[in-house]
Amino acid sequence: MQNCYMEFAYPMSTLRDTTESFRFGTKAETLTRLARLIRSATLLPLVFFTAREWADDRESCLRRVFSHTWSSGTLIVRSSCHEEDGILASNAGRFLSCLNIRGTDELTTAIETVFASFDGDRSDDQVLIQPQLNNVVASGVVSSHVPESGAPYRVVQWTAGSETDAVTSGSSAVCTWYFLDEGKDKVPDPKLAAIPQVVAELETLCAGRPFEFEFAISADPRPALFQLRPLVGVHEKIPRERHRRAVADCRTRARDFGVPGKPQTAGATVLGVMPDWNPAEMIGIRPRPLALSLYRELITDTVWAESRFRYGYRDLRGVPLIVDLNGLPYIDTRASFSSLVPLSLNEDVARRLVDYYVATLRNEPWLHDKVEFAIVLSSYHFATPDRAGALVEREVLSADEADMLVNALRELTIRMIAKQGPYEQDLRAIRGLELRSIERNGHNPSSYIRALRDQCRRLGTLPFAGLARAAFVATALLRSLVETGTLSQQEADSVVTSVPTPTTVMHDDLAHLSRAAFLRKYGHLRPGTYDICSPRYDEDPERYFDWSVTSPSPADGHELSLSDRQLAELNRELEHDHWPVRAHDLLRFIAESVAAREFGKLQFTRFVSEILLSIRRLGESRGFSADDMSYVDLSAVTDLTGRFYRDRHRIADAINQGKERYAITRSLCAPAVLSDLADLTSFTSPPGEANFVTQSRVTAPTADVAAGDEPKASVAMIEAADPGYDWIFTRGVAGLVTAYGGVNSHMAIRARELGIPAAIGVGYEQFRRWQREPVLEIDAAARLVRPAALGIGERS
CATH class of the missing domain: 3.50.30.10 (Phosphohistidine domain)
Structure with a gap:
């Protein structure tokens, strides 16, 4: 069957709108009206009729379909109900469509099936029949705005292949293209080249009303439109010109961070939401101002670099890790990768390494959450010599320089886990963390919050950062034992579970401790560690726990059992690489360091939770809610004077400014890995x-x-x-x-x-x-x- 377009059959009842002014109707009515107006896309021919018309004279309805030459091919029967595609509700996907229909009997059954999917008396609702499009190479759905925020990005979700419902059914891997008008020429796939023109024409026809449409690409250079509907409940919350200025500001900030400068190495950077300290996981991709500022002050402004320097890495103190693009937190990977180079390496080798790491991430952005396992050599393990050898093959380093890197990483790693090394020092520090060592200041809660912040950094997040580094090193060691065949994956998993962690202990405590005792131990935790609006466990325990739990989870771990052959093989590898530890000691470090990191989280988050609780109480005492305070930058709280009315005015101003800024943040979209300024549009x-x-x-x-x-x-x-x-x-x-x-x-x-x-x-x-x-x-x-x-x- 040949694809055919623009041949429409009108229903027995006359359409209410016969003018050239466009307005939405049912699915069938909208497509019919659109066919008379649009030039940048094609529409398949269709016949539609109501349930009443079908019930009164189905033979006449069938004759109207089969009077068209396209009816001899494969057909599709689609719902066209008044309850879908409306201004107030889309009900997308609620009613049935039937595909691959041929002949009178199949068509009759399909029409009956679609009508039967309607609710109650639907005598005025319709079905539409169209030829099924052939030779489809791509299909998808386009929204004129971001549905969640109303931001003016065009959102194209598409998939390659012949299945025209792959995106809507969720049955296939889907790509998503975001573009602003300024970025419409940066098309990710030639098959989508005509989409921006279709969006622009429909925006004119719809007079600026948000909309979305379903499309397919076939032999015709113009997309075929299957459906156009209002984008329900969406409106632009930020004027478009204000949004353009915000995007331009993001470009300026990102460009400034691309300027080379010590102590960072490399000539360019890539920004990402996950490569290091993972802000996407910890505070989200659009955190409110308080969460972002708290995370930065406790970890990513200074603590992250100080900890790495203590562990033997390059000195990046004074360099912030997070780049703030109007509230979107990105990791500066040039700073991150520089901080993972051993301090003993010379400047030239360090620069070439970091250049290579940044370039690899730019070319393979899907590795952004695996950089220390797939890109960066940041510690010594049993696959390190081979990975360093690959750098020689790629002409990143000479053979002598690769040996220097391997030796530097070996020395750094051995020093890290040695007795009295930085790992043991940090573990002792985190075990000694005591919240009660700070006395509350009833006259000036701001000074109490400052003291909490400072002690959290010194005794909480600083040692925790070291424990997290040791856990990364341990995980890399364990993975390398699997890569070399010394352990199976199941045996490697048993190493990690051989030591009880806070989670296994929590399971046991839930079954054995009284409710009060359990909440004294774990009540400070909350989903969203840095989110003041997230209730602590002890503030809403019924939300989080089933107190009828009686069967405990074992808290003593699982016995680590390896064969004598495996232990002997591992000992030979350790001796060959001049490790001053034996197999049992190394495996114990691996298991204990992973558990220690989780214990460190449990400890330092007591301070974070107390900071948030104190900020909430401060806000409430001045007439502000926790939600209000979530828009305040931490510095606005720690800089208060203690004078009630003056502080109340300053907090109110900070809340208003934070809300305005966060409205901009919510309107911004950007990729997980930002390697080109053009990616912002x-x-x-x-x-x-x-x-x-x-x-x-x-x-x-x-x-x-x-x-x-x-x-x-x-x-x-x-x-x-x-x-x-x-x-x-x-x-x-x-x-x-x-x-x-x-x-x-x-x-x-x-x-x-x-x-x-x-x-x-x-x-x-x-x-x-x-x-x-x-x-x-x-x-x-x-x-x-x-x-x-x-x-x-x-x-x-």
């Missing part, structure tokens, strides 16, 4: 490459944890998980999916400990699609997640 978000945990498989209902769904026996969906979500594991979750997080993230560790199949860091777009599925299957061994709910027919 046009970028593609590829399908997420998930990090799978365990070898298990599960099929279970989804639970949107942030929305309050009960996660028990469900696949817990958590966008940006952090330690405060530990409570979900006491509820018996069946599986876990997160938008952000890496193979060594908090939630990955938790899932691995408990044997829960998980897909960590699947990407925002994929996460949102799976979040809408009622049932998901996670097959971690096969590295896949797919919708598992079964239904009849396809949804339109």
Whole structure:
């Protein structure tokens, strides 16, 4: 069958709108009106009629379809109900469509099936029949604005292939292209070249009203439009000119960070939301001002670099790690990668290494959450010599320089884990952390918050940063033992679980401690460690815990059992590489350092929680809510004078400024990895490459944890998980999916400990699609997640 266009058959009843002015109607009416006006796209011919017309004279309705030459081919029968595609509600996908229909009998059955999917008396609702488009090479959905925020980015979700419903059904990997008018020429795929023109023409026809449409690309250079509907509940919250200025400001800030300068090395940088200290996971990609400023002051302004210098890395003190693009937190990877170069290497070698690391991330951005395992050589392990040899093959280093790097990393790593080394010093410091050492100042709570912040940095986040570094080193060592065949993956997992962690202890405590004792120990935790609006465990315990739990989880770990052959082989490798430790000592360090990092989180977050609690109380005493205070930069709180009315005025001003700034932040979209300034006006978000945990498989209902769904026996969906979500594991979750997080993230560790199949860091777009599925299957061994709910027919 040949594709045919612009041949429309009108219903027996006359259309109400016969003028050239465009307005939305039912799906069929909208397409019919659009066909008379649009020039940049094509529309398939169609016939539509109402349920009443079908009931009164179905033979006449069928004759109207078969009077067209295109009816001899494959047809599609689609709903055209008054309850869908409306101004107030789209009900997208609620009613059925039937594909691949041929002949009178199949068409009759399909029409009856579609009408039967309507609710109640739908005598005025319609079905439409069209030829099914042939030779499709790509299809998707385009929104004129970002549906969540109303920001003026055009959002194109598309997939290659012949399945025209692949995007809407969620059955295929989907790419997403965001572009502003200024970036419309940066097209990610030639097949999408005509889309910006279609959007521009429809925006004129719709007189600026937000809309979305479904399309397919075939042999015709113009896209075929299947559907046009209002984008319900969306409006531009920021004037377009104000948004343009904000984007221009982001470009200026990003350009300024691209200027080379010591102590950083490399001539350029790449910005990312996850390569180091993972702000996407810990505070989210659009944190409110208080969360962002607190995270920066406690970790990424100074502490991160001071800790690395203490551990033997290049001195980056004085260089902030986070680049703030109007509230979007990005990691400066040039600073991050420079800070992971051993201090003993000379300037020239360091520069070439960091140049290579940055260039690799620019060329392979999907590695942004795996940089220390796939790009950067930051510690010594049993695969380090081979990886250093690869740098020689790529002409990054000479053979002698590669040996220098290997030796420097070996010395750094051995020093790190040695008796009285920085790891043991940090572990002792975190164990001695005492919150009660600070006395409250009733007259000036600002001074109390300053003292909390300073002590948290000195005794909390600084030693924690060291423990986190040691845990990364341990994980790399363990992975290398699997790569070299010394251990299987299951044996490597048993190393990690041989030492009890705070999670396993929490399970045991929930079963054995009284409610009061349990909350004294864990009550400071909260989902969203840096989020003042997130209730602590002890503020809303019923939300988080099932107090009827009686069966304890073992808290003494699992016995680590390796064969004499494996231990002997590992000892030979250690002797060959001149390690001053034996196999049992190394394996114990690996297990204990991972547990120590989690213990460090439990300890320093007591200070973070107390800071947030104190800020909330300060706000309440001046008439402001926790939500109000979430818009205040931390410096606005710590700089208060203690004079009630003057401070109240300053807080009010800070709240208003923060809300205005956050409105801009919410309107901005940018890629997870920003390697080109042009990415701020046009970028593609590829399908997420998930990090799978365990070898298990599960099929279970989804639970949107942030929305309050009960996660028990469900696949817990958590966008940006952090330690405060530990409570979900006491509820018996069946599986876990997160938008952000890496193979060594908090939630990955938790899932691995408990044997829960998980897909960590699947990407925002994929996460949102799976979040809408009622049932998901996670097959971690096969590295896949797919919708598992079964239904009849396809949804339109």
